[in-house]
Amino acid sequence: MNPHAAHSTSLLTLVSSLWQHRHLIKVMVIREVVGRYKGSIFGLAWSLLNPLMMLTIYTFVFSVVFKARWGIKTTDNTSDFALILFVGLIIHSLFAEVLNRAPSLILSNANYVKKIVFPLEMLSVVNIGASLFHALISMFVLLVALILLNGMPTLTIIYTPITLLPLLPITLGISWFLASLGVYLRDIGQMIGIVTTVLLFLAPVFYPIEALPESYQMFLHLNPLTFPIEQTRTVIIYSEPPNWIGQAVYTIFSIVTCRFGFWWFQKTRKGFSDVI
Template sequence: MQCFSANPKEMFASLWRHRDLIRASTRREILGRYRGSALGLLWSLFNPIFMLVIYTFVFSVVFKARWSGGGESKTEFALVLFIGLIVFNIFSETINRAPGLIISNANYVKRVVFPLEILPFVSLLTALFHGAISLGVWLLAYLVIFGIPPGTIFYLPLILLPFILFIMGLSWILSSLGVYLRDVGQFVGILTMVLMFLSPIFYPITAVPEVFRGMLFMNPLTLVIEQVRSVLYFGVSPSYNLLAMHFVFSLAMSWLGFAWFQKTRKGFADVL
């Protein structure tokens, strides 16, 4: 039986070794999603804008949520809300697809030697592509309304790197579990919906009663959303201590997920 290395170095070495395959697979995934539609890739632009309009109306008009003491306009509220949506959509798009990744690519398991460990990364890159388009729309809107974004925007990669590592670790675990437990996909769909409303996307943390705020910070999305919002919109530098702790935790999570995937992949062919 073939042995698959769970060494932490192999986690990065495999992605680098198969970078051309990852690039081609990501391109095929993005283009294939919109193949045959009249608007093509423009749907990746329209979808987040449409959801933004709906959420902005519901939470700023109906529920009258505010971030800065009630003085901001609906447009400013939309910009703040959109940041949270971008972060959440990257997470949810990747995680919701993870349980079905191996099942939907069973031919790679049974018939050919294929680096299955890259499939969650391809899914993540696809989500990051859509996130980049949404971020481009946000930056354009900010330029029109306020002008040049704050210099703290250059902290964004430092915040997203540990977030990406965390998503990868969780994706490896879920994609493996999805092979053995088909109910995982249903559970993950419900969980991501719960996380969306337990994240400070539509409301500031200060709007949550203090007794419940600790629960919000148990949500892995809360820290990322708050930090991304701070550097993009409010011009506040992130906490280096929090960044360091987040990176260490995410790196450990990514390796644990990779190790779990490598140990359990031996049984994929038998189950499928």
């Protein structure tokens, strides 16, 4: 295969590539997840222990020490603040982990570029698959804590996959864009960590949108994390159905972003072997 040849950017190519390499993706995701804890005493158990310890710390600090309250749509139970905060942190961690690793994906797998025929676009899929695994473990911890603290959740919790799934295409699209850009512009790897930190504080993670003046709220809505965070809290914590119109609009925007990211990656990948 000529590494300098043009690659198809069609949506059909993307879908067929995902299906054709589904077994490869599965194997590499498992290897990525297991490899992260290789050599540690507790091994894969850390994927459960980490979110469990973090939620315990959040609950103690915000419920006992600060006695913090969200102030909107919640009960007088101060532990609600820790649960609401944890929802936002889970979603941000998924997004930030994928983006922080994206600029170095191609650079750290140079052998796949030069020596063997490999579907490079699958590296971003594997990256998001491994991060999604840890996010799902954290969601399980959140669900258990919700049951222990507030009792059985309502049936609106079944909408959780609907509120979370649209985040994946937009994250994947941005990952493809950054993975390609990171090959040509090495400084992007240093910058993206700052960007994801800024996005953490410009999203309703530590505070509700309503806490800001209306003139500033629009800036939070420009953050791609704001809508999924708000909607996931709505169905899990507030026991309300999602905003279906907003969900549809966000999904369309997410798919368009994914489509652009794949197009950019396919257009620029023919120069990878020359730069690395």
